[in-house]
Amino acid sequence: SQKIEQNSEALNIQEGKTATLTCNYTNYSPAYLQWYRQDPGRGPVFLLLIRENEKEKRKERLKVTFDTTLKQSLFHITASQPADSATYLCALMPSYTGGFKTIFGAGTRLFVKA
C-alpha cells in the first residue's frame, strides 16, 4: 500500500542549530512533494514545493531536498528559532492523480529551545 512516513518522535534542538526532518514514502510516483507547517489547533500552512526533477529547493532559512531513488525528502531549517516550533507535514502529489489527491504524512513535531 502507499505510505508516507515521518518520524513520529518529536525533534528537540537548540536555538541556532539546523533542524532536519525526514519524509520517506513508498509506492508513489510523486509529481510534487510539499512541506507544510501546522501549529496546534490550526490548519496547515504551505511552505515549499519541490518537483520530481528537482534535487533541492530553498526559501530563506528553509531547504528541501528530494531523492526519488531513495524515495526520501529532507527538510532543513537553518539558524532555528523558538518560533519555528511546530509540526511539519510532508505531502505528496502523485502524478497519476492529476494532482487532486495530495496525500499527507502524520508530521514531525519540532521543539526549538532558547
Place this chain on the structure above:
Amino acid sequence: SQTIHQWPATLVQPVGSPLSLECTVEGTSNPNLYWYRQAAGRGLQLLFYSVGIGQISSEVPQNLSASRPQDRQFILSSKKLLLSDSGFYLCAWSGRKLLDRTNGYTFGSGTRLTVV
C-alpha cells in the same frame, strides 16, 4: 488576496445527530475544494474533493457527504453522526490547473468535532 473561511471552530454533537460544516473561499474563482479529516497523531485523510459546482468525488466510504452548491462554497454533512466521526476537519482550496496547484493548498482554520 484569497481567504478561506471555515466554521464553526468547535462543535460537540451527540451520536445520531446531523452535521453541517461550511467552508467558503474568497478572492479566487473556480477553485478546487477539499475536505480533510485529521485524527490525533495521524496524517490528513482526504474525504472529498470537488472541481466544480455539483461535482464531488468521495475518497472514503462513510456516513459523510459533501456538496458544492456554489463555486466557492463547500459543505460537509452527515445525517447521523458516529463516535468515530470525531476529529479535526479541514477545508482547503487549490488552483484549478496543475501548475496552479504548485502553490500548495490553502487550508481553513479547521473545525474540532467531538461526538459524544
